[in-house]
Amino acid sequence: MADGSKWAPYIDKMQEQLSRLAPVEILQNLTAGKTLKAYAADKLAKIAIGDCTTGDGRHIGMCTIVPLEQYWLPLFFSFWEEREKEITFLVDIIPTVDSLVDEPYRIRYFDSIQPMWVKFASLPGITPFEDDAVRALCSIVYTAAVVPVDREGMRLAALAPHTEYLKSYIDFVKDAPLADGEAKLKEIKRKIEALKTALRSYVQRQYAGAIHEDMIKVFF
């Protein structure tokens, strides 16, 4: 960055948490200014994490955890776009069922995150996520913001929701039950596919040219 400050340690902080899942690496691609890793783990279809810097002065980070569809478990999504003076982010555990109707799902996963959601509301720049299609996928406890970086501590403050949500998600993975019955399995399968399609489409729309298509495929 022009003023000599450093990008937030997105990958390092997230990987510290991910290591609790005992992940098995299935892909690693490290090149100058780019990290991309994918893992397998119990109950999960895939964990993907990566970051890159772009020519126009952005540091983009992303982490997705897609559950195996036979589990009654949300999908983890963390999105990070850092500039010298501003960080735009979204972090969520996205429902893989209709969580209005499936109240036990809401109670188990979102009611328990609620205190964190309330706590992070005090973060400067907190705001609904700007992309309408992505906002439509989000849970009732997602946290998004456009944080002004007016002092260096703000980078770590903006990173805190990501590591905190991830920590909770990892606890959820450990206790995740199997989907109850054929209808629920079908619902989850359909919804996970819809979520992956919508998130992939968002990243393609937002970063056409900046992020290679092969990298996007790893996440979704």
Added chain:
Amino acid sequence: MARVDYKDMINYADDLLNKYKIFEGLDLVPLETYEGMDTRSAWDFKTPMATGYYKPYLIKGSTAIEKITIGELHYMRRAKYCALNMTASDDYDLPIYACEFDESAPRLGITIDLMPIADIAVHPEYREKYLDPLAADWRKYRTIPGFTEEGRCLLQRRYAPWNWARESLSPYSLDGRVVEPEDRYKVMDAIAAYARIWFDLLKKAEPMKDPQYKQEVLTRKKFLQKIYRDRDPGGEVIKKIFGDDKHHLFVSLIF
């Protein structure tokens, strides 16, 4: 912080009908029976604690409407609990227009939304057709002080203690607590703008054809209605005023 006397509070229904003319051009006919209940006792009520009305309508000749309810409850000349609800009939998948407007001296508590009755993550075409038309107005009105404060936009947090209610909201809900009198009037603009969009959608609406999709939609719709009628904290006030017997009628008209 401004306080607003009862006499200076917004004339919610009167303004929507006569200033904003949201029903202009519609041939509304009173709905006398709703879900087997005689609605007429809600059309004009006066008790020691409350006065007001909740009046449901249909549109003459239209099969697309389940109810259009507008009303106000004035509580001890201290607060107004106002509502506008527009729900399509079971053959249509239109979102539910819901507006809850609770004005008291220190603040206006407001929620305005077109609540989806399909899972919009699974049915993105539903969002595109019925909800994305709200995008421009949502971006315009979310800047009203109270929705946005000191650079933080806190929409979708008014129902913070009631997660079941937050689950019902669309990505374009406008909700929060608005304090200043001039800002309370800006909220009225938003209520009317969202209502006009709902009526535009109604014009283009067609009955659902796919039986499986219809089943999904009706399951969600009925669930949504049930949880609001059973759990909405406003329902407790109504129960206190009118007793258990009338409670179900009133909450069913409001939601």
